[in-house]
Each structure stands twice: as structure tokens, then as C-alpha cells.
Amino acid sequence: MSIRIRVINPNTSASMTEGIAQAAHAVAAPDVVIEAVNPTMGPVSIEGHYDEALAVPGVLDEIRKGVEDGVDGFVLACFGDPGMDAAREIAGGRPVVGIAQAAMHLAALAGRGFAVVTTLSRTAGRAWDLAEAYGFSAKCREVLACEVPVLDLDGVAEQKVAELAKEALTHEGVDSIVLGCAGMAEMAAAVTEEVGAPVIDGVTAAVGLVEAMVRAKVPTASKHEWAAPRPKTYVGLLEGFSIAE
């Protein structure tokens, strides 16, 4: 019986969803089905707290659909892991793993400390907040930005990323590199080649972790904090998110 993993690209750019899908397919075990989707509402790319906060309704809508479709687990494929806690409330115990979370976990397994190489420096604060939340504030040593916007990531950006990665690896305690954007998934192989150290893409990492949880029969906790939301009316633009009794 196969394992179905719904990979949600939290922005609305279908081309990026496609790249994410390919990266995920490439690492999935033979019995895993990858279903990559993106929401129908929200920002075309996520480059700050405002974008991220407003990507959440779309993410939650996709979680709801995935649950209806009976998938086995979810990947949130944006490095800010938007809407994680809310998603868990409606995912009924299915694993929900963010790509920042996943990449940081694998980096923690791969060495003593890591550097994140991200897109714009304005997103660094979020990366630090997540490292802290996940227990990795001491293992995350640096967050470096190539200063290329998400939708402009290309070969030139790849070279910048490789250079930042190489430099970071000369610093004490940096053993591996975490790529700080789902749009960098396709760079991982080339950057690894160039730097000769573990380079971790969150999309592939997250697929592996969701698999690991599903096979080991480890659900997300779904009591207390992450119990189903209380029945409640939502008004105005968001009334579709109301929770029926």
C-alpha cells in the first residue's frame, strides 16, 4: 500500500510548485506518492512576515482538502513553515512537517552546526525564530542572504549561494549548509558538488521525515493544543473557514 504525501507550496506560483514536485519525486521511496499543490489564494511569493501571514489561509485550505482526500501526511514547502500549528489542528494527527523544520533536523543529524543560506536578508529573522522554536538555536550558526528574490532564483543566484556556503563552511562549528528557500531545491546537487559538505534542501528532507513518521506510525499529537478547532463562526471574507458544530 502506498504512502501519499501532499506537498503544499504555500505561494500561488504554479511554476514553483512544479520545481518542488520534481525535487520531492526524486527522493521518494518506491511506495510513496507525491502530490504537489498550491493554494488558490494568497501571495505569488513569500518574502517577509506579511507575505507569510497572508499565505496561511491558503495553506489551511489545502490542508483541509488533503484531509478530505485521505492523504497520509503534509509538507509545508516554504522555509517559514507558515501555518504549522494551525495546520496541525485540522490535520487530524497526520504528520505536518515544514521544510525549515525538516532541513534543520537533518542538519542537526549531519553535524555540529549549520549555516542557512537564504534569499533576502529580510527573511533571516524568521529563520532564527524557527531555529529557536525547533531546539536548534545553538546549532544554527549563521543566516546568510544571497539577496535574490524568490522568483528570480537562477544560475547566477546558484553561484552566489555556493560562494556563501563555501565561506560559511570555513567558520568554526559550521559543518553543513541549509538552503533557505523551496525555490533552491534544484540547486542542492550542484552546490553540494562545489562545496564538498552536506547541503540540505528542505523539500527532500521533509519528504523523508514525513515518510519516517508514517512508517513508524508516529502521528502528530492531536490532543490539547492541537485538538480540532472549537466550532465557531467566521465572518466576512473568511466565513468559509467557519467550523461547524
Next chain:
Amino acid sequence: MSIRIRVINPNTSASMTEGIAQAAHAVAAPDVVIEAVNPTMGPVSIEGHYDEALAVPGVLDEIRKGVEDGVDGFVLACFGDPGMDAAREIAGGRPVVGIAQAAMHLAALAGRGFAVVTTLSRTAGRAWDLAEAYGFSAKCREVLACEVPVLDLDGVAEQKVAELAKEALTHEGVDSIVLGCAGMAEMAAAVTEEVGAPVIDGVTAAVGLVEAMVRAKVPTASKHEWAAPRPKTYVGLLEGFSIAE
């Protein structure tokens, strides 16, 4: 010249906005104008991560209006401080203070450690996350729940809150009590009376802190992480949140 503080109740229940307004008025300095509002979209009350995430679009809409109206600062009057970072990106340096943040800051000034007394235990995780983010993970000793939903807070709940507070104050390192819901603002005086120790309501605390920032001419940082959002298209239900060039 007066100081205008826009107090945003992140849920859509006007009766609760009214209670918040009264609490804020009661502590405002003579030259401070309190403007209490609530969004036109979102949940009628906030009791978990899902509610909170989906309250954020409405909060951001109110921040935008407040900036257009030329207010001097904002209070986010829900104990989860929803949308704080995103709000800062569009507040143009105006102080944005959450009531959990404010209450914890005053508690840190008032003693060695505090206990939070909140509504439902499912919200405790968020309180702990905020304590950690604000630097108070060692000062926050306990988060206790009276298990009364937000919209049912009444005299009976007040008694439960007072009892939990009294008990917490017997524990080592607990010097003060933080009320964990904007709906508890009106309880502060009575609970203080009963427990004989500092009892801190976040609404009144936040009004004081926004005042302090405005008078001392301390804006929120508005570069880097909290610079204005990048121009960007939003699609579907949320297209109104697009940021023009």
C-alpha cells in the same frame, strides 16, 4: 497635542471590543485618545492556533486603516499577539504592542516570576511560545487555565481565576499574575483585591507601553526584517492585500 492609540481587538465580537475600550480608557493619560476597533473578517473569538492564524488578515486590515488615519501606535488586544511581525511591516515604525507582550514585560518589571492564568488549556502552548520569544521563558513559571471559553467569561470565571491565581502565588518564584485573555481586563481590580499581589491585565499594560514608546520617541524598527512589504500580487480571496509598486 494628543497621542492616539488604536486598540485592535483581533476577534469580531463588538461586545468584547467595548470591554477592551473601557479598560484602555481607564488607564490612559489625560492627553491620550483610545480608539478601539475590531476587524470585519475572521473568528468571533480566538481559542487556538487556527483561530489565531485566521484572525491575522483582519488585524492587518485594521493596521492599514490605522496608518491611513494617522494614529500614533497600536495595541493588539488578544493574548496570542496575532500578526505582530506582519503588522510591523505595514505600520511604518509606529509602535505595535501585543497584550501578552505587554503584560509579560510589566510582570518582569514587577517581580522575579509570574504565572499566566488563561481561558482554555489549549492556548497554553502559545503563551509559552510568546514568553520564550520575548525573553521571559525563565520568568514565566506556570500557565494555568480556568477552562472557561473566551465569550463565557463572567463572575464565576472570575472566581476561578482568583483561585488559580492565589494558588500560583504560593509557588516558589511566582510574584505576580498575568491575565491571559483580553476578556479578563475587567477582572483585574477584583482579582488584585482578592490575591494581594500584582495582577496584570495586558490591555492596560499595552496602553502604557505604547505611550512610553511614543513619548520617548522610540519607534519600532522599520528596516531590514520589518521594512515595508515588497510590492506583490495577491490572488483569489486575498487579492485586496496586494502591495502596489
Next chain:
Amino acid sequence: MSIRIRVINPNTSASMTEGIAQAAHAVAAPDVVIEAVNPTMGPVSIEGHYDEALAVPGVLDEIRKGVEDGVDGFVLACFGDPGMDAAREIAGGRPVVGIAQAAMHLAALAGRGFAVVTTLSRTAGRAWDLAEAYGFSAKCREVLACEVPVLDLDGVAEQKVAELAKEALTHEGVDSIVLGCAGMAEMAAAVTEEVGAPVIDGVTAAVGLVEAMVRAKVPTASKHEWAAPRPKTYVGLLEGFSIAE
């Protein structure tokens, strides 16, 4: 009814008390009365642990007088916050806020992290100790010294402070600047102008925080640790500090 705040300059230099008074007046709300004083015993300036320890008896003497005079709260206007805990024991629940404490709290409200710009590098250790005690060891990123003694702070020093501030703001995670000496209160406006980011003077910050506590009716905890001192004889030079039965 007005709020009376006793601002204690812990050193014995009246000229410095005057500067502190002006800074405090400038930010006080219309109903706040600022009363700036300094002790009759102790060092003419505070530039190290020895000076600070020996400033404490004078500070405590002023707290005692302020309580007798019926003031509403106290500011300790030296960046080492000398005698804070002892002061609380005799302040009968009145707020006692130090200027390092206040500046760090406002900096924590204003951004992700701050740099302290202080006078002599020998005082940096104390600044770090206070940041740790207040919960801000992760938010305090740097303590930089202009190497100008307290009583020599002038226009040249102001330029040095502005330069250090500008440099610090280019470092990751530094969003705002905390001025590390009460003698720098008058520099805040000019330095802000020059660096274009929040610059926080502790005197003005502390006035705001004492106001916030008084208006919100949040006393300092005055049980357990900060209960009134036990009746006790003091001998020799310090017999005047004896506590009667």
C-alpha cells in the same frame, strides 16, 4: 491627581542630576511630576563595580526619603541600576525601575536585538549581567564603549557614540541602540537623527515604564524576597540604616 516620580541620580554630581531632570521632564505626561535628586554620600560618578557598590547606601537613603514624601514611584538613573533589589525592600511596593532595565525593555519592544553604547569598556560586564538578569541576553548583541568618562561626556563624545551606533546597526540582529549612561540622555535626539533607527535613553524609558506601572496599578511585588527588611541593628558608620522593630 498627579503622579509623582522620584528620579534618583545615584552619583553625587548635581550638574548631572540637572541633565537627567530635563530629560525626564521632556517626556513626562501632563499629569506627571518629576522630582530629580541625588544622594549626599557616595562617588561623584559611577564607572565600575566599586563605585556602584558604594553608591548604593546613598540610593537607599533617597528611596527612604521618597517613601516618607509619598511619591508614587522611583527611577534609578545610573545604567548599572545600583541597589535595585535592596530598594524594592524599602519601597513598599512602589515601582522602582532602573534605566538599564527600562532601556532594554523598550529596545526589546522596538526590535529583535540591540547594541548598548556605553562610556568606558570596564562597565560592559555590568551591562551584560543586567541583560542576562532581565531576560535579554539573546537580544543584547553588543556592548560598545566610546571610552569617554562619565563626567567628560560632551559633543565630541556624542560624535563617537553616533559612529559606534551606526556601525553596530550594520551587524545582523541589531535593530536599535541603547545609550549606556544617564549622562547620555541629552544625546538621544541628535544620535537618532544621525543613525535613522531607534535610539533609546534609559531615563526617558524609565519614566514611561514607571508611569505605565502606576496607571495600570501594577506595584512591585513586596512579599517574600522584597518584603520589608527584618528589624536589625547596623553598627559603625552605617548605624543610620538600622531597621527598628
Next chain:
Amino acid sequence: MSIRIRVINPNTSASMTEGIAQAAHAVAAPDVVIEAVNPTMGPVSIEGHYDEALAVPGVLDEIRKGVEDGVDGFVLACFGDPGMDAAREIAGGRPVVGIAQAAMHLAALAGRGFAVVTTLSRTAGRAWDLAEAYGFSAKCREVLACEVPVLDLDGVAEQKVAELAKEALTHEGVDSIVLGCAGMAEMAAAVTEEVGAPVIDGVTAAVGLVEAMVRAKVPTASKHEWAAPRPKTYVGLLEGFSIAE
């Protein structure tokens, strides 16, 4: 092409190796080959620091053999993760994952906090040390002992484990249970059934994490700290561990 995972039981009891092998097989993906082994030297069970330290030479001998045999990664199947750092030095970049490490990582992905239920209370210190090293000191809330020795784990012990787990799950912040011994692998399903929350066995968790690392092409860092050992003579009993030029 299949993935070969060498699962090393660090003690010398073949019956326990068999149980571990079964647990590992049960969760392996279709293309994964599990090879369970145990050393020919060392203690018959590991129940303290002395046992663990002396299990390490045998573990290193098995790592050496696995590298010679060309396996893809290693699991250290004792909850003390004995010899991890030394193993990495000779594993040539192949993933080496300990079962305490793996279980704590999955627990961190599954909820806010976890309790470890272990065999003897004398092993609790090691569990705490590992939680700290892996970044999970705040997520590990309790370490509870059923006080049954490793080789005596049976149905009665299973019942004790379930009872301790149930109790722990009533404590604030405990969302999941980590089983603190490879000998408990077979209990996971039954305990899960009884407690209705995530119950995590390290053997199955570690197999999943090694798979995830191998598929995502994330090696263990093998430079600096974990570079191959320097050529060196070993004398006496341990001369076989010498490293040739």
C-alpha cells in the same frame, strides 16, 4: 538499487539483536535492506555509564566492518547512543544515527514535549545529557523509569511502561512518549494502543532517519571534528584498533 542499513545492537545478546531486527524490518521501505548485528566483545546489556563506555570498542569494530561491507548507513540501537562521535570518524560520511537521537527527533516533530520512559533510573542522567546535546533539553520534560533491567523486559514491564506513559501524558507539555531502550521496540504498538498518543520507539525512528538522509543525499559531516582518525599506534589489549598510516 537498494539501501543497506546496518543496525548495530551495542550489547552482545543475540536474542535482543533479533528483536531489534524485527522492529527495523517492519518499518523499512520496500527498497531497504536491514542488517542487524551485535559486537563480539563487551557487556551483555547496557545499564549505566560503565557498561556503555565499554560497549564502545565493540560498536567501533562493527562500524569498521560495515564500512568494509559497503553499507549505506548505521543505526546505534542502544538508547545511550554509545560511541556516536567516534563512529562518525570511521564511517566515512555514512549516516550514523542513534536511537535516542532518532526518537527525540521524531518526538520533536510530533509535538511540543515528550517524556522518556526507560528501564532503570540510573540511566536517566544519560538520557538528559543526550536531550541537551541534541537540542531538546526544553522538549524533554521527564525521564521515568519502570525499574526493570534490560534483559528482563516482558509483558509485566510493558504494563508498567504503559502506566508511566499514561501518567506522563497528563502533565503539561507532554504530548508524546519516547521509549528509552531498544528492548522496548516490540512494546510500541501495544503501548500506543493503550495511551492514545504518539509512542516512539527509537529503532524504527532511526531506520526512518537514516533512510531520509540516504535518499536526500545528506551525509554526516566528515571533515574537521569527524575526519578519519590520525594514524596512530594502539597498545596492549586494544592494539587491533591501531590506525595505519
Next chain:
Amino acid sequence: MSIRIRVINPNTSASMTEGIAQAAHAVAAPDVVIEAVNPTMGPVSIEGHYDEALAVPGVLDEIRKGVEDGVDGFVLACFGDPGMDAAREIAGGRPVVGIAQAAMHLAALAGRGFAVVTTLSRTAGRAWDLAEAYGFSAKCREVLACEVPVLDLDGVAEQKVAELAKEALTHEGVDSIVLGCAGMAEMAAAVTEEVGAPVIDGVTAAVGLVEAMVRAKVPTASKHEWAAPRPKTYVGLLEGFSIAE
């Protein structure tokens, strides 16, 4: 050549100085001379922040005399370690070790965690602050009070201390007991007898640590932060503390 250690009892009660002297003598090496003194100014006992702050001038006076007398190192024999940093500024590199500091260091060497058993609960906050400052906040698990004032410590108190110690040793992670008052030095042997675990008196611990520093030729750092105080005028009651050019 002998090693001279000046043991300063920071309160002015000669009878307590005598008990401290005896405890120190009992553990000194054959070539160590113990010189126990107390100040001529300050409180007769130290039971809170106010007492402690006002004990500091007397302590500093004794440090000055000890330096003039050419002693090799100092012990501050009150569990609040009053005036430590200031003392270092005038001790010219001679070791200055507090008894809380010393006891916590030995406890850290003796086991995983310790409980402090102190006099009055109002002093617990100071013990926690010191544990944090010295690096032992995770090793200090509890601070328990027998609620007997310093000058009333007697056989009955000893029994209470032993009972609290015994109870604490049943808690997870508590391996040893730290006695939280110089007045308890004489209890150590009897309490050890009764509890069967390490019981650490700070006076004897501090004598050992000063010896260790002197023999190993490890001075206190005396540059930067702890350089000699700057020349400065002190006024009023404290003019005797002025520092000449």
C-alpha cells in the same frame, strides 16, 4: 612559605566569625594560615537584599586591609557573596571567592545537581541569581528554607536542615546538598552523617578553592572590568572610600 587566607565574615557578629574561623581551620592544608575577620560597620546579620547591599562597604574595607597586610587570597563568608565584583577591583589579582560560589562549584564537581538548604525563604532569590551567574542554573534544582534566622541557627535548626536535605535527595537530579549560610558550617558533618550524600559547606569549599588558585598561580583577572578603580572623590559619610590619584 605559608599561604595566608583572609576569611571575611560580612556581618558584624563576632561569635559567627569565630564559628567560621573554626570551620576554615579544620580543612586548611598544613601550610595555610586562616585569618578570620569581620567589618566594623554594617548589619549584625544578613537576611535579604537590603542587609547584603549595606554589608558591602564593610567588606570592601576589610579587603583593603587584607591587601595592605599582604594576604594571598580572600573568602567572602556570606552565602550572598556580597561585594564580589567590587572586591576584585581592589584586591589586585588576589583570588576572592564567595562561599555560595565555592559551594556551588564543589557541588557541580560532586554530582549532576544540587539543592540549596538555606535559612529564610526571602533569601532564595539571591541564591538563584548566583547560581545563574556562576553557570549553575541547570544544576541548582531547588532552594529550600528552614525558616530559622541566621543568628538563631542551633540544634533544632540542624534537624530541620537535615530533614529538608533528606527530602531533596529523593528528587530527580539532586545528588548533593549545599548549605546556604555561613552559620551552617558547623552542621556539615552531622547532616552528612544523617543523609548519606555529599553535603557542602561553602566556608570549607571556599578555603579549598582559594588554596587551589594560589598554588596553581591563577590570579583573579585584574584588567578591564576588574582593574583598580579610577581615582575619584567620595563625599559625605563614605568619603573614606575615595580613591586617590
Next chain:
Amino acid sequence: MSIRIRVINPNTSASMTEGIAQAAHAVAAPDVVIEAVNPTMGPVSIEGHYDEALAVPGVLDEIRKGVEDGVDGFVLACFGDPGMDAAREIAGGRPVVGIAQAAMHLAALAGRGFAVVTTLSRTAGRAWDLAEAYGFSAKCREVLACEVPVLDLDGVAEQKVAELAKEALTHEGVDSIVLGCAGMAEMAAAVTEEVGAPVIDGVTAAVGLVEAMVRAKVPTASKHEWAAPRPKTYVGLLEGFSIAE
């Protein structure tokens, strides 16, 4: 009656044992007998996790002999403190102090922060792990390597060590230098001379701390975690380590 301290050099190089013996003798009190030994099995030097792990059986063998010989305490004279926890289990409460542990404790007593100057950079990770375990992660500011192997330490290396030390002392918060290898014991005096700040050798520090514990009658905790190992069979090469009933 004399105090007998068994100083164990964990590697098998007798020349290094001799140097360690001399350093220990030089600081021992008149009534202390130093007995320096090294194991008959294991690596000729320790320069990484593999070497260290495989030094442990030899160390434990020497602890066993020391207990049979009735010594009063042990020093583990390798900067990785190999086998500490296991050693405690068989030392029957006798103090066991590692030289990294001892040096870091004295450095913590001597100033605010320290830098470790070690041999090869591959050993830095272990130094950081120990600093964390002992409570000194905030006090350990840097670990610097002279890149000279252990058995090649000579006058040239001494000069490199002095230069690294001098540079480190210019960094904020570095007050003292910890020498990161037992082979550097003889350098301490010369390096101190050159840098003018506390330079701490772990061998001399550890002798002093064992003395302090023995004189103060503070054993290592020997219950729970560090109780005697459970009776157990060891097989193969290590059968000599079996624990009889």
C-alpha cells in the same frame, strides 16, 4: 595523614606521564602524594573522538587499581576528560576530576570568560561539549588551535600558544586562558609571563580541586546514576571488565 592523588594520563606515552607528574608535584600541598600513572592499553596520544573513546578502557583499569590501592582521589589528565562518568561508577565516591573540568572551573573563578587554546582544531568540538556539560557554555568564548599534534608540543608550539592567547585576550569577555592539553602543563608559567593574564593548566587545577574535595570531605555522589555497576558478564576481548555478583 597524607592525601594520595592518583593522576591518570589516559594515553600510553610514559614521557607525557612524566611531564604531568612534574606539573602535579609542583603544586601539591605538603601533605599530598602525587601518583602519576598511565594505562597499559590504548592509544599513544588522544586527538579525536575515536582515540578518546578507546582510551576509556585503560582509564577504567587504572581507576580500578587506584581503588584497590586505597588512593583518595583521581585526576583524569587528558583535556577530553575521557571516561569520567564510568569512572565515577567504580570509584566508590572518591573524587574524579578531569583536567578540562578543573581548568574551566578555575577559569570561571578567575574571570568572566575564557578562551581555550588547544592542539588540533579537530578537538574543539569536544571542548565545547564539555564546557556545555559543566555549565560554562557562556563563559567559554573561543576554542583556538595551534595545530600542533600532542606528541610534538615543544618550544615552537609554546610560542604559537602564547600568540593565540594574546590575541584571544583582546576579545570582549576573555579574561583568562585555558590550556587545552595535558601536554601543555609545562608551558603555563612561560605563557603567563608573556600574556600577563591568568593562564590555567588543567593538571595543576585538577590537583587543587581534588585536594579541596578531599579536605572538605565532599565525595562524588555515588548513588543513583553513579552507583557501582550492576553485576554483569563481559565477553570477548573485554571479559576482564566483567563485574562479579
